[in-house]
Amino acid sequence: MNIRVTEPQEIEVWLENNLMRVQKPGRYVGGELNQVVKEWSSTPVKVALVFPDLYEIGVPNLALTILYEAINQRPDALAERVYLPATDMEDLMRAAGIPIYGLETKHPLGQFDIIGITLPYETLYTNVLNLFDLAGIPLLAAERHENHPVIIAGGHATFNPEPMAPFIDAFVIGEGEEVIHEILNTYKAWRSRSGSREDLLYSLLEIPGVYVPRFYIPHYHSDGTIQSIERTTNFAPATVYKRVVGRLPAPPTRPIVPSIDVVHNRIAIEIMRGCTRGCRFCHAGMVTRPVRERSVEEILHAIRQALQNTGYEEVALLSLSSSDYSQITHLVERVSQEATQQHLVISLPSLRIETVSVELMDRLKGKRQSNSFTLAPEAATDRMRAVINKPIETQQLLETTQAIYKHGWTKVKLYFMIGHPTETLEDVRAIAEVSRQVLAEGRRIVGRRASLHLGVSTFVPKPHTPFQWLPCDTPEQIQAKQRVLLESLKGSGIKINWTDPKETLLEAWLSRGDRRMAEVIYHAWSLGAKFDAWQDHFDYQKWMMAFQRANLDPAFYTHRQRSLDETFPWDHISPGVRKAYLKQEYLNSLQGVLRPDCRLRCFACGILPTYKELRRQYPGPHWKCPEVPVHARA
Known part of the structure; x- marks a missing residue:
């Protein structure tokens, strides 16, 4: 992009003259409650925190909220927010040479010292390239020099960083609350000695949990699989282990209150991090171990502070499996008292399928509570439940939904997955x-008011899970299964939605790709691909053309069974869970062997020995894992 405007004052003037020409101008002006504006010229380190999607998707993102508050509490650093403009705004910006900018002070993105990008899912990748182009920053890390910002990415998608490796200077693997300060301190020290960009990258190598792809070169077998990952310096660790905070810090209590409607207008409080259920398809459950909890008092204090600072009337208590929070009953009792006194809506997502979950939600139910209740069985036969390690009997699901309808909810949402x-x-x-049985029970209890919505996603075998050796279903297989569902539910009154098979393939290419996938991403972007997570923007043919230009076969990444000894593109990145454990769980799935919750019994996944020093530093209830049995300590 040809950038012609570089001064914040000029950008502000241009905004005043052009905002009425675009939809939702509130996306682009900042000025919201709780934004932090610091003096640009007197603040040593300037960080742009980017969510590479639209404002209304990015503002509620908890990771950026945490980092924004943490950085701005430092006197020597500032953090501003950057979101992608919608296409109408982008067209105007390109025509006028207006660069993408931070909302707080309108400084162009290229004038920041550090650009931190959160990548919670892979379909944001082309947006990142579009971001660089709108900022006038070289797309390839190798083409940037000392005057360009250092680009750092983190988030769940970066547990396989290779598809984006040529575009990113460094990746943070794992949790960012502590490592962000180490990065800022390292950057300050580097700048004080006027080092080269190469020197900065070497310095970042020294920070645990930071992956600098510049110092790693993949080599391939003739069949296209990974032969080895070569380190170009001995300073680069052979394996980059994720960062883990031993004790969850206080949650952010001054979130941005947006100027327009966003996807979640609420306070988000993380009550627990990690999950021990061991669902074999679940990437988040594997990469966020171990489980750490916040105390009830800490949660209540955060809620009260956030309510005072925002004026919100809804609070979401977040975790991967809220029913597993060890003090969930006590927490719900205390929170329900607060909700009654202050007329709040409290949501508690990610509940297990059991009647106690219904009782918990019933205690939180207020006059403005939603009339829908969501459960995620994922599979509907005992055999499939054993394969994925989610043992929920049909009778248990029916009893839970009966309780839901009896407690006054009229709509049930069930999430299943096909392609297991x-x-x-x-x-x-x-x-x-x-599903028919569930709806029949609902109509028996509440009559025609009972409704059932099905969300049916398609399984993608993700890195660092027991299913990473498996292929995806082909589009023809997915469509055949979707037709079976449609025919079986015809005339039932059950609403159903599912994922387009082509969107499933995109997720699979990007999540399972190696470094060669970067060329595909580049070609797709150059052909106009962006906002791939949005159905009205995703263009499958552009991706097919991109694969052709890169001379790669998309089926290599999606429909190929991996051998048990194959080296994966992400094997040098570790979530602390051993590959040997994942392999055993994969073999268990083939035999239909169920594993109980690992809070009840340790199966030596690798987390405890990997982070034994951290656990020793933070003993007690913050780490919800059993002691390692003698037979597993080796």
């Missing part, structure tokens, strides 16, 4: 049969 390993069409038909 070894799945048959009979397993798919069972989804329809179980």
